[in-house]
Amino acid sequence: MTTYWCEYAWLPDGVASGVRLDVEQGMFASVRVGAERVGEVLSGLAFPGFANGHSHVFHRALRGRTQHERGTFWTWRERMYELAERLDPDSYYRLARGVFAEMVLSGCTSVGEFHYLHHGARGRPYADPNAMGHALAEAAAEAGIRLTLLDTCYLAGGFEQPLGPTQLRFGDRDAHAWAERVNAFAPKEARVGAAVHSVRAVPAAQLPVVAEWPGPLHVHLSEQRAENTECLVQHGRTPTAVLADAGILTDHTVAVHATHLTRSDIGVLAATGTRVCFCPTTERDLGDGIGPARALADAGVGLALGSDSHAVIDPLEEARALELDDRLAAESRGRFPVAQLIQAATEHDAIGWGDSGRLAAGAAADLVVVDLRSTRTAGIEPGGAVFAASAGDVTDVLIGGRRIVRDRSHQLIERPESLLAKEIEVLWRS
Structure with missing residues (x-):
């Protein structure tokens, strides 16, 4: 089991602080609000994927x-x-x-x-x-x-x-x-x-x-x-x-x-x-x-x-x-x-992925962390992030409990921006 502690998280009832998420076999095993700071800390606001x-x-x-x-x-x-x-x-x-x-x-x-x-x-x-x-x-x-x-x-x-x-x-x-x-x-x-x-x-x-x-x-x-x-x-x-x-x-x-x-x-x-x-x-x-x-x-x-x-x-x-x-x-x-x-x-x-889309026990462990301290989001209330944040503020992504993005870096594909630039240039040149 892997444990994450979220500074803030968007739960089915809205934004909560100090949220512990336990992940087991690609699913959320438990979600606890107001938990002590344990496990891997995710700073910012965690959304469902x-x-x-x-x-x-x-x-x-x-x-x-x-x-x-x-x-x-x-x-x-x-x-x-x-x-x-x-x-x-x-x-x-x-x-x-x-x-x-x-x-x-x-x-x-x-x-x-x-x-x-x-x-x-x-x-x-x-x-x-x-x-x-x-x-x-x-x-x-x-x-x-x-x-x-x-x-x-x-x-x-x-x-x-x-x-x-x-x-x-x-x-x-x-x-x-x-x-x-x-x-x-x-x-x-x-x-x-x-x-x-x-x-x-x-x-x-x-x-x-x-x-x-x-x-x-x-x-x-x-x-x-x-x-x-x-x-x-x-x-x-x-x-x-x-x-x-x-x-x-x-x-x-x-x-x-x-x-x-x-x-x-x-x-x-x-x-x-x-x-x-x-x-x-x-x-x-x-x-x-x-x-x-x-x-x-x-x-x-x-x-x-x-x-x-x-x-x-x-x-x-x-x-x-x-x-x-x-x-x-x-x-x-x-x-x-x-x-x-x-x-x-x-x-x-x-x-067709009905198990995803919520931070709740029994749901697929898909999670997106948004930075609340960037130049775009500094000073906002967490619940207003949708009106201030952008894709560039996404710091971490879990899919099925697997860490795919860490600190804004894709963990499976190196430099996807270079890959895109190369392939698109080749396509238009062909």
Whole structure:
């Protein structure tokens, strides 16, 4: 058994001081408040591990290369396709290894990877049809992060449109071929979930096949107004209604973005138990809009958070952006209690890691320590850390009781910043 003593810790009831955490076999065996100072001392504020509910690893190579460009989500997408064409299993593994390490350094202890980069050039399958998925699973294991690989069904280039040349490697022949490939994918290093890319990319008649997936099921939903408009023309219903009619929306489903919803859409999500994952730093980077976070929460819809395109990897920034973006939309302050922001930031169950996300006996021993004495956090009350701290203030990270970050240094991957710089430069030069 290993014992940690936390100066402050975010417990299910809020911030407590002098907290003793006993860890045994990767789980918290006991949690005691007001304990004497024993074991390894963790100075600062200990949070449960943060969950990155929505990730596209390869988008990290776009950071700092597209933000200055004018245009729309749709013009940005062309740059993303250009990048996707350059990757193979080896380069994907190397890039993902650095990105997952960056996530852990920022305090993420689990990640849901929305994975649709399946095949080789022009859609030719690799000898192992899941080679790209295995590359991600191996990279995550080496970085020490819990991975749920959300294998994504992607069959069309738009409503009644075939896949374009740059999209061919995303697609399988049909939903049954997708299911056959995914059912053959059983990595030791990760859990496997499923995803529908969007109502644009999976024809309505194919959706029921994906709906049969028994575990976590994610879907991009109404990120752009154009998607809603085209869906209304094609189906006479909103994307939410199309998904509901196909059986996609259930209590193990997560709708990602959900930016442009009708009141009826919100009611459907609530009635089906569907959760919503907001990705505020990406949604503002791409000009998506501000989603109805408060209205969803008021309807009883559970919220999660993700870094999506990795314009920023900072779970504290995503959490406060949930509040601050809603303030902009509502022109009012105090939209969410801090506890709700932390709950969204630690929503591991949405990606199939329900044992994580709380500092409590019987929970997975995932823990993130935030420095309360940096230039950003000096003088704050511990309970206000989400509004002051950043990923750079994360000093230590435990995942399953294993010390992955110590004193801001990743213990499994040496100098991940150099790894990222090298791999991204090579990708763009190729």
